[in-house]
Amino acid sequence: MSIRQNGTERNHSMAMIEISNLSKEYRTSGQKLLAVNNISLALDKGDIFGFIGPNGAGKTTTIKMIATLLVPSSGSVFVDGLDVVKEPDKVRSILGYMPDSFGVYDDIKVWEYLDFFAAAYKISKDKRPAIIDDVLSLTDLSVKKNAYVESLSRGMKQRLCLAKTLVHDPKVMLLDEPASGLDPRARIEIRELLRELQRMGKTIMISSHILPEMEEFCNKIGIIEKGEMIVSGDVRTISRQVRGNQVIEITVLEELERAVSLLESMNEYVNDVKIMSRSHNENQNTHFSSSTGHSLQFGYIGEPNHEYVVLNSLVDSGLKIRAFHSPKADLEDVFMRVTKGLVN
Amino acid sequence: MDNPVLRKELMRYRLKVAKPVKLATVLVVILIFLLLYIEIGLSLHNSSNQGSDASDLCNLLLWLQFLGVLIFAPGIMCSSIAQEREQQTLDMLLYSPLKTEEIVFGKITARIIAVSFLLLLIAPLILICALIAMNRGSLHLFNVMNAYLTTFITVFFALAISLFYSWRLKRTLYALIATYSTVIGLLIIADSMVSVALSIIAGSGNGSSPLLWINPVMLFNQALSPDLAHPQSAIFQLLGLAFYLVCSFILIWTVIRGLKRNRTNTA
Ligand SMILES: Nc1ncnc2c1ncn2[C@@H]1O[C@H](COP(=O)(O)OP(=O)(O)OP(=O)(O)O)[C@@H](O)[C@H]1O
Numbered sequence: 001m002s003i004r005q006n007g008t009e010r011n012h013s014m015a016m017i018e019i020s021n022l023s024k025e026y027r028t029s030g031q032k033l034l035a036v037n038n039i040s041l042a043l044d045k046g047d048i049f050g051f052i053g054p055n056g057a058g059k060t061t062t063i064k065m066i067a068t069l070l071v072p073s074s075g076s077v078f079v080d081g082l083d084v085v086k087e088p089d090k091v092r093s094i095l096g097y098m099p100d101s102f103g104v105y106d107d108i109k110v111w112e113y114l115d116f117f118a119a120a121y122k123i124s125k126d127k128r129p130a131i132i133d134d135v136l137s138l139t140d141l142s143v144k145k146n147a148y149v150e151s152l153s154r155g156m157k158q159r160l161c162l163a164k165t166l167v168h169d170p171k172v173m174l175l176d177e178p179a180s181g182l183d184p185r186a187r188i189e190i191r192e193l194l195r196e197l198q199r200m201g202k203t204i205m206i207s208s209h210i211l212p213e214m215e216e217f218c219n220k221i222g223i224i225e226k227g228e229m230i231v232s233g234d235v236r237t238i239s240r241q242v243r244g245n246q247v248i249e250i251t252v253l254e255e256l257e258r259a260v261s262l263l264e265s266m267n268e269y270v271n272d273v274k275i276m277s278r279s280h281n282e283n284q285n286t287h288f289s290s291s292t293g294h295s296l297q298f299g300y301i302g303e304p305n306h307e308y309v310v311l312n313s314l315v316d317s318g319l320k321i322r323a324f325h326s327p328k329a330d331l332e333d334v335f336m337r338v339t340k341g342l343v344n
Numbered sequence: 345m346d347n348p349v350l351r352k353e354l355m356r357y358r359l360k361v362a363k364p365v366k367l368a369t370v371l372v373v374i375l376i377f378l379l380l381y382i383e384i385g386l387s388l389h390n391s392s393n394q395g396s397d398a399s400d401l402c403n404l405l406l407w408l409q410f411l412g413v414l415i416f417a418p419g420i421m422c423s424s425i426a427q428e429r430e431q432q433t434l435d436m437l438l439y440s441p442l443k444t445e446e447i448v449f450g451k452i453t454a455r456i457i458a459v460s461f462l463l464l465l466i467a468p469l470i471l472i473c474a475l476i477a478m479n480r481g482s483l484h485l486f487n488v489m490n491a492y493l494t495t496f497i498t499v500f501f502a503l504a505i506s507l508f509y510s511w512r513l514k515r516t517l518y519a520l521i522a523t524y525s526t527v528i529g530l531l532i533i534a535d536s537m538v539s540v541a542l543s544i545i546a547g548s549g550n551g552s553s554p555l556l557w558i559n560p561v562m563l564f565n566q567a568l569s570p571d572l573a574h575p576q577s578a579i580f581q582l583l584g585l586a587f588y589l590v591c592s593f594i595l596i597w598t599v600i601r602g603l604k605r606n607r608t609n610t611a
């Protein structure tokens with residue numbers, strides 16, 4: 001990364017996006033509302049940051065401040081060392097911003113739409129066709145090049161909007177719920193596209209309500225609630241914290257006690273083992289019934305997606321496992337717990 | 345043509361029909377106009393009083409053209425900003441590095457081109473009549489030019505008014521209603537009524553209160569058939585046009601400034 005010679009502050013480390021003590025207060029009809037409350041965050045080049053929070057948490061407000069569309073009430077935002085308040089035009093030239101709701105010009109063709117924005121970004125006429133072809137193939141819209149925008153499906157329009165935010169090859173992308181309203185297939189396609197952008201070394205901030213989706217391709221996540229960043233940081237660290245609360249339920253055909261002691265010995269993966277149910281005659285009988293299943297629950301604290309290790313060792317030890325599953329075992333669960341439904 | 349907004353706006357006028365249909369339409373229009381021209385040429389040729397017939401026809405056409413574009417122009421201008429807002433594209437337009445001046449003038453220029461295109465269609469017809477009439481001395485070149493100038497400036501004013509409403513009122517339909525109310529209701533009807541009322545109160549019979557000179561109909565009438573009994577009318581007409589121009593620029597400037605503010609505060 002180059003050090004800017006001509007003036008503006010560069011003592012702001014190497015961060016691509018640097019937010020310090022950012023707050024935004026809305027004043028509407030005499031009422032004050034602190035939509036964003038003292039948020040700090042630093043993203044490096046190549047980071048994919050998942051910005052997660054319930055409705056009204058302040059995600060859009062934060063993104064708009066980074067995108068130079070809203071002036072912060074206090075605090076500062078630097079994008080690639082540029083102050084968003086002092087140099088909004090320079091910041092915009094390196095930003096690709098996709099708003100949460102947007103429209104497209106219906107009555108022109110796909111390539112004309114992109115050509116218009118390329119021209120708006122002062123890209124010379126002879127370079128535009130190649131760029132348009134590039135962003136179209138990146139967003140998988142090449143076949144629609146000569147179609148009218150109005151003939152595109154909603155997901156295609158969303159991709160077209162993404163293509164549009166890419167024409168000036170921004171270093172930083174701010175995507176405000178880019179996958180909202182899309183069917184699962186289109187969501188997967190958007191995810192593929194984001195991976196591609198990640199490979200291209202772009203710094204991406206992406207907001208969403210949907211956690212498991214983010215977990216897959218974000219290297220950092222932050223959870224915001226009521227304007228405050230509750231947790232933020234490396235996705236693995238947070239996942240692990242979160243996974244501590246992940247509950248897995250096991251049903252064994254017999255030998256419940258042995259299962260419990262086995263689990264309790266695997267303390268790098270397991271904590272908090274609880275027996276859920278025994279057979280009816282359990283109280284009279286020292287032996288467990290052989291006809292019904294017995295369930296137990298434990299908290300999984302190992303690596304994400306490595307629950308099989310536990311299952312394997314149980315199976316290896318000869319236990320007859322009937323079921324092994326996590327009833328609500330994803331980030332969403334934690335998200336629900338962390339955010340407690342405290343919406344403004 | 346360097347302005348991307350202008351190019352985009354012009355694109356949107358494009359008829360989304362197949363090439364043969366377009367070609368056929370153009371041919372039919374040309375044919376109709378050709379027949380019209382021949383018909384008019386012949387009847388003027390056979391007329392006993394060519395001079396006054398030609399100048400009457402010329403006046404009629406200029407009047408029709410004036411009123412026609414005055415109605416037409418706001419109709420296409422009202423969508424300029426309101427539609428961007430309605431279809432949620434305004435924010436992205438303002439977010440791009442395009443200057444607000446570029447956006448606003450691109451939009452105005454596209455409409456001026458559309459209006460000019462209409463004027464060009466009737467121009468040959470008016471030209472023929474005007475040439476014949478001028479040849480016979482029943483029409484002055486100056487008046488025809490003045491009529492065109494008045495048409496242009498008035499239409500520009502109407503465009504500026506509807507641009508302003510389009511920005512201010514957020515909805516194309518409201519902007520359209522407001523523009524017609526202003527141009528027809530306020531400048532033409534209300535203005536005439538107030539002027540008449542004032543002259544009755546003042547008791548002076550000789551009319552022309554200065555207020556009347558912001559009435560587009562009055563301005564155009566003076567341009568085409570000057571009131572020779574009151575030479576000062578010519579000056580009032582010029583002042584009226586100057587007033588239109590100044591107002592237009594103030595309105596356009598207001599919109600540009602307003603959009604500039606929107607650029608960093610779309611909340
Ligand atoms: N222009 C505004 N004027 C006043 N209050 C606003 C404005 N925009 C947002 N708010 C308020 O600020 C808070 C945060 O809103 P914001 O749009 O940032 O939430 P969000 O996290 O993006 O939510 P969502 O998931 O629904 O998109 C909300 O309480 C909202 O009502």
Ligand SMILES: [Mg+2]
Pocket residue numbers: 059060061100176
């Ligand atoms: Mg939002």
